[in-house]
Amino acid sequence: EPEVTQTPSHQVTQMGQEVILRCVPISNHLYFYWYRQILGQKVEFLVSFYNNEISEKSEIFDDQFSVERPDGSNFTLKIRSTKLEDSAMYFCASSEDKSTEAFFGQGTRLTVV
């Protein structure tokens, strides 16, 4: 069964460093998403991506964040100059269409120290 894969599963980084979280969406999906879930809290939408550009983003997704689809398979989230409060689980998801269900990857747990 096709699935969304995320790497790494856990990343520890120093405050102020840049991190890149990687995702491989399901191959025939056209919409890609990043979400964040701070431990014990709700799932927060960050950004959606379609046709090689951002289609929607939340207030959380400020200049510190960027997304890219560098090739035909990968979808990355870059966080510049990480802060302690960026520590969270980051989920990538993909869907065939914006109104169909999104399938989630297993998440990357980011710890900023």
Add this chain to the structure above:
Amino acid sequence: AQKITQTQPGMFVQEKEAVTLDCTYDTSDQSYGLFWYKQPSSGEMIFLIYQGSYDEQNATEGRYSLNFQKARKSANLVISASQLGDSAMYFCAMRGNFGAGTTVTVRA
């Protein structure tokens, strides 16, 4: 903008019984979809069931069913014949907006 409300932070249910998780939403869109996801303690997000706003029938998927009341803007999830493995956090979502979640604990 869409808003999802889940008012039950936690629910306890006896094994083999049914449980209903509430979800109300607010949207000005005419066409939309509602999703439910399960997040076990291991952290992954598992898609459970989808309801389209123009679907004539309530969605069902195995032991999961949706009680969709469009006029009331509610899409409650019903889990029938609860199992111990159903203990998890459950999220209602629409177009990327997630509710706060409901923790379900199934008791033996």
